[in-house]
Each structure stands twice: as C-alpha cells, then as structure tokens.
Amino acid sequence: xxxxxAKSDALSKERLxxxxxxxxxxxxxEAALREKLRxxxxxxxxxxxxxxxxxxxxxxxxxxxxxxxxRVSNGNVTGIVDRLAEDGLVxxxxxxxxxxxxxxxxxxSGCDAFTVMAEAHEGWVNELLDGVDAEDAHHIGELLHxxxxxxxxxx
Amino acid sequence: xxxxxAKSDALSKERLxxxxxxxxxxxxxEAALREKLRxxxxxxxxxxxxxxxxxxxxxxxxxxxxxxxxRVSNGNVTGIVDRLAEDGLVxxxxxxxxxxxxxxxxxxSGCDAFTVMAEAHEGWVNELLDGVDAEDAHHIGELLHxxxxxxxxxx
DNA sequence: AAGAAATACTTCAAGCTTAAAATTTCATGC
DNA sequence: GCATGAAATTTTAAGCTTGAAGTATTTCTT
Numbered sequence: 001x002x003x004x005x006a007k008s009d010a011l012s013k014e015r016l017x018x019x020x021x022x023x024x025x026x027x028x029x030e031a032a033l034r035e036k037l038r039x040x041x042x043x044x045x046x047x048x049x050x051x052x053x054x055x056x057x058x059x060x061x062x063x064x065x066x067x068x069x070x071r072v073s074n075g076n077v078t079g080i081v082d083r084l085a086e087d088g089l090v091x092x093x094x095x096x097x098x099x100x101x102x103x104x105x106x107x108x109s110g111c112d113a114f115t116v117m118a119e120a121h122e123g124w125v126n127e128l129l130d131g132v133d134a135e136d137a138h139h140i141g142e143l144l145h146x147x148x149x150x151x152x153x154x155x
Numbered sequence: 156x157x158x159x160x161a162k163s164d165a166l167s168k169e170r171l172x173x174x175x176x177x178x179x180x181x182x183x184x185e186a187a188l189r190e191k192l193r194x195x196x197x198x199x200x201x202x203x204x205x206x207x208x209x210x211x212x213x214x215x216x217x218x219x220x221x222x223x224x225x226r227v228s229n230g231n232v233t234g235i236v237d238r239l240a241e242d243g244l245v246x247x248x249x250x251x252x253x254x255x256x257x258x259x260x261x262x263x264s265g266c267d268a269f270t271v272m273a274e275a276h277e278g279w280v281n282e283l284l285d286g287v288d289a290e291d292a293h294h295i296g297e298l299l300h301x302x303x304x305x306x307x308x309x310x
Numbered sequence: 311a312a313g314a315a316a317t318a319c320t321t322c323a324a325g326c327t328t329a330a331a332a333t334t335t336c337a338t339g340c
Numbered sequence: 341g342c343a344t345g346a347a348a349t350t351t352t353a354a355g356c357t358t359g360a361a362g363t364a365t366t367t368c369t370t
Contacts, residue, residue, distance in 0.1 A: 010289070011281075011288070011289050011292075012277060012278075012280075012281040013277075014289050014292045014293065015280055015281050015284040015287055015292055016277050016280050016281070017292070017296065018284065018287065018292040018295060018296050019184065019280045019283075019284060021296055021299050021300070022177070022180075022181055022295075022299065023181060023185075024226075025177075025299050025302055026177055026178060026181040027226065028226070029174065030178075031226070034328085038328090038329090044355075044356080045356095046355085046356060046357090062318080062319095063318070063319060063320095064317085064318060064319080071179075071182065071183075071186070072356090072357070072358085073357070073358055073359070074318080074319065074320085075319085075320070075321075075322085075357085075358075075359080075360090076356070076357055076358070077319095078319070078320055078321085079320095079355080079356075079357090080355090080356080083355080098317090098318080098365080098366070099318095099364080099365060099366085100317065100318040100319065100363095100364065100365045100366070101317085101318055101319075101365095102318085102319080122167055122168075122171050123167070125167075125170055125171050125174045126166075126167040126170050126171070128174075128302075129170040129173065129174060129302060130302075131301045131302055132170055132173065132298065132301070132302065133166070134165070134166050134169050136298050137166075137169045137170055137172070137173040138169070139294075139298070140173060140177075140295055140298055141172065141173050141176055143287065143291050143294070143295055144176050144177065144180050145176070146286045146287070147180055147283075147284060147285075147286055147287065189358085193358090193359090199325075199326080200326095201325085201326060201327090217348080217349095218348070218349060218350095219347085219348060219349080227326090227327075227328085228327070228328055228329075229348080229349065229350085230327085230328075230329085230330095230349085230350070230351075230352085231326070231327055231328070232349095233349070233350055233351085234325080234326075234327090235325090235326080238325080253335080253336070253347095253348080254334080254335060254336085255334065255335045255336065255347065255348040255349065256335095256347085256348055256349075257348085257349080
C-alpha cells in the first residue's frame with residue numbers, strides 16, 4: 001500500500017467522475033429501452049435478456065447456465081422464466097438422466113416474438129447511441145475491454 | 156427515413172456491440188460496489204445515492220428535487236427515504252408555507268456515516284477502474300458526453 | 311450399500327423499481 | 341368565496357433482484 005500521491009489522488013477522482021458518467025449514461029439508455037419495450041411490446045428488459053440468451057442457444061439452456069450467462073442469481077431466473085412460460089414464450093423441458101435439472105428453451109412463438117423485438121431493439125440502440133461513429137465505438141470498446149470488470153468472454 | 160445501407164447497418168451493429176459491452180461492465184462494477192456496501196456498511200447503492208445527493212446539498216432537498224436529481228420515480232424515493240429515516244440517517248423537515256412538500260436532509264450522524272462510505276466508495280471505484288489512465292478516462296468521458304443520452308448537466 | 315457432500319433448482323424475506331391511482335394542499339379564475 | 345385544476349407526495353400492484361434457506365436428486369466415499 002503506497003501513500004497516496006497528488007497524482008494518484010487526481011487519477012482516482014478522474015476515475016470516479018468517469019464512473020459516475022458511465023452510470024448515468026447507462027441508466028438513461030436502459031430507461032429508454034425499458035420504456036420502449038413496455039410500450040411497444042408490453043415486455044421488460046429482463047425478459048428480453050432471457051429471450052436473447054435462449055435465442056443464441058436455440059436448443060435451450062439449463063436454468064443454471066442461464067443464470068450464469070446473464071450473471072444474475074438463480075432465484076431471479078426462476079421468476080422470469082415462470083412468467084415467460086405463463087405467456088407461452090418459453091418452455092421447461094425435462095433433462096433425461098437428471099431429474100434435478102430442466103432445460104429452458106424458446107417456443108416457436110417465443111422465437112418469432114423475439115426476432116421482432118430484437119430488430120426493434122437494435123434500432124433503438126442505434127438511435128440512442130447516435131453521435132458515436134464506428135471509430136469511437138471501437139475505441140471505447142477497447143478501453144472497456146481493458147477493465148478488470150470486463151470478464152466478458154463466455155465459455 | 157433513408158434506406159439502410161451496408162455501411163449504416165455495420166455501424167448499427169457496432170453500436171449494439173458497444174452498448175452490450177457498456178452494459179456488462181457497468182453491471183459488473185455495480186455488482187461489486189453493491190456487495191462492498193452490503194458487507195462493509197450493511198447498506199445499498201440506492202441508499203448511497205440518496206445520501207450522496209443530500210451530501211451535495213447539505214441544507215437538504217425536496218422529495219421532488221431528490222427524485223429528479225437521481226432520475227428515479229418519486230414513489231421510489233419515498234421508500235428509500237423512509238428506511239434511511241428509520242435508521243436516523245436522514246430527516247424530513249416541514250417546509251414553511253407549503254404543507255404538501257417536505258425537505259429531506261442528512262442528520263449529523265448521516266453526514267458522518269456518508270463521509271466514511273464515500274471515501275471507501277472512491278477507493279473501490281479506483282480499484283475497479285484500474286487500467287484506465289487519466290487520458291483514457293478523459294477521452295471516454297468526452298465520448299459519452301456527446302451522447303444524446305447524457306443530459307447530465309444538473310441545474 | 312449407507313451416509314455425506316455436491317448439484318440443480320425453488321422458495322422466501324427484504325428491498326428496489328416503475329407506472330398509475332389516490333391524497334392532500336396550494337393557486338387561480340370567476 | 342368557491343370550484344377547478346395543478347403540484348407534492350404517498351400508496352398500490354406488479355415485477356425485478358439479491359442472499360439465504362429449503363428440497364430433491366445425484367455423486368462420491370468408504
């Protein structure tokens with residue numbers, strides 16, 4: 001533990017400012033997306049996230065894998081999947097040979113619904129990030145990638 | 156509405172990728188901060204945010220102003236302030252001449268508690284954003300500032 | 311084969327969050 | 341003065357989120 005120098009203190013403050021700004025922008029964009037999803041599709045961001053993960057793995061995921069993929073608690077996923085299942089967008093499928101686990105996957109109507117939502121979603125993000133050109137996007141992406149927090153590589 | 160060109164489509168995808176990465180990093184950092192606050196101070200991020208806003212305006216804020224400042228619903232602020240008040244960290248003060256509104260401000264013990272938390276918080280952020288030097292921080296900050304989403308200037 | 315440990319999932323309590331409805335108080339027009 | 345609408349806040353219903361406790365089921369140990 002080295003003594004805080006004037007320089008390291010200034011850097012610390014700079015990082016704090018950056019964090020607060022990142023947080024503000026992220027929340028703003030999230031709020032906009034949430035409202036769009038609600039108004040246009042009567043849905044929510046968590047539902048969208050779950051469906052997106054299941055769309056990537058069309059054959060489905062175990063609850064376990066889903067919660068790791070989304071980095072949320074497993075109890076959380078249970079509730080979201082429950083509600084999606086009520087609406088017929090996903091289904092739980094027994095796994096042969098292990099009666100503890102279940103696989104969740106999009107139903108065909110869930111798959112259809114997601115493709116429509118995903119296209120709209122990309123358009124909204126595109127509008128919300130207006131002002132970021134390809135070079136900027138690439139640059140910020142690189143910087144974020146250097147953060148210890150970005151353990152983004154998924155198995 | 157112009158027809159989507161190959162170039163604009165690529166940019167759209169690039170922005171989507173950037174957004175997903177921003178979201179992931181932000182959530183990761185938030186999760187880390189939330190856990191720290193819980194373990195070290197038995198507190199939460201929303202409580203910290205409210206206290207931070209009240210620390211900035213030491214004489215207090217109306218519920219209204221607080222919810223605008225934090226960009227959350229007013230019903231939301233009610234609950235958080237209720238719980239902070241139960242713990243003696245903030246207090247509601249009647250506003251003379253308007254019996255509808257109340258001013259919320261930190262108690263002196265709330266103020267003390269916040270200064271301790273704020274220092275720890277800055278340290279955590281500093282560690283979490285390790286790898287971002289002053290130049291990077293400034294650069295990303297500039298880019299974020301150009302987003303329409305960053306309507307950050309507070310009155 | 312019996313018991314112990316690990317795994318997969320759900321349930322639970324508490325808190326956060328929103329949008330919408332309800333309440334109280336203030337301001338304005340007539 | 342009084343009605344009507346605006347403003348500040350709280351309440352409510354529904355959903356999200358976590359960490360911890362609880363339930364089965366499987367696997368490991370001996």
